[in-house]
Amino acid sequence: MPETDQTHASALTVPRGLFVYLLLYGGMTVLAGVLAFKQVRLWPSDLAVESGIFAFLILVVISSTIAQLYGRAIANRLVWWGFVPLLVASVLMALVLRLPPSVEMAQFRADDLVAFERVHSMLWRIWMAGPAAYIVSLLLNVWIFSRLRGANDGGGTISLMIRGAVASALSQALDSVIFITLAFYGEFDITDLLIGQVIAKVALSFVLVPFLITGGVWLARKLDRA
Structure with a gap:
């Protein structure tokens, strides 16, 4: 390989752990919006939660893991770039809703077609609310998580667990208020x-x-060593 190609390849090298989390992060940003349409009961009470919470907690864990291992600046960039899959997904959904259904579906699966269009045509508020809550809460999560680390924090497991929990709780409470x-x-x-x-x-x-964040950090380090 010529020297210039080697230089370019070296400059474009991304740690394997970071690469895997980038892929997972993009998928979760889209899935969180889709899942949010269904509310589920919070056992053992009758309180309700929107199902996007499960994907969103994964986003929190990933952003905190990246801040821990690769720095706050990269974590913040990841949060901002998370808008890309959200934008593409919303454009594709709008396109699919406008395209006419196939003759076979209209004739033999009319109920499925009505259900699909009824649900997804109502997602516009979720697609609008999601990015607003997403950007505020995820940037806040990264900021709190990084600030709690402090200059003398060596990044031990207990500190990691506490910072992850506190940052997640505060940022996700705000996310709920904005999104809902x-x-x-x-x-x-x-x-x-x-x-x-x-x-x-x-x-x-x-x-x-x-536990998720300690596992996430462990997995990223393992992938980076592979």
């Missing part, structure tokens, strides 16, 4: 959904995120 208000206000009484969402995200942030 913009997406569902006026459609129905959002009180139970909003309360349930905040409780669920805060609870899951303290129960799951500490």
Whole structure:
């Protein structure tokens, strides 16, 4: 390989762990918006949560993991570039909804067609609310996570777990307020959904995120060494 090609290849090398998380991150940004349309019951109460919470917690873990291993600047860039798959997905959805259905589907699967168009044509508020909540909460998560590390923090496991949980809980509580208000206000009484969402995200942030983020950091380091 010529020297110039080697230089270019070296400059474009991305750590394997970072590359894998970049792929996963893009998928989760789109999936979070799709899942958000369904609300599920928060057992054992009757409080409701929108299902996008599960994909969004993965986004939190990935952004914190990248901030931990590769720096806050890269994590922030990842958050901003997460708009790209969201934009492409929304454009494709608008295109598909405008295209006429096939003759076979209109004739033999009319119920499926009606259900598809009914659900996805109502997603416009979610597609609008998602990016607003996404950018505020994820940037806040990265900022809190990085600030809590401090100059003398060596990045130990306990510190990692605590910072991940606190940053996730605070940022996801704000995300719930922004997203649910913009997406569902006026459609129905959002009180139970909003309360349930905040409780669920805060609870899951303290129960799951500490272990998910330590696992995420471990996996990234393992992939980087492979």
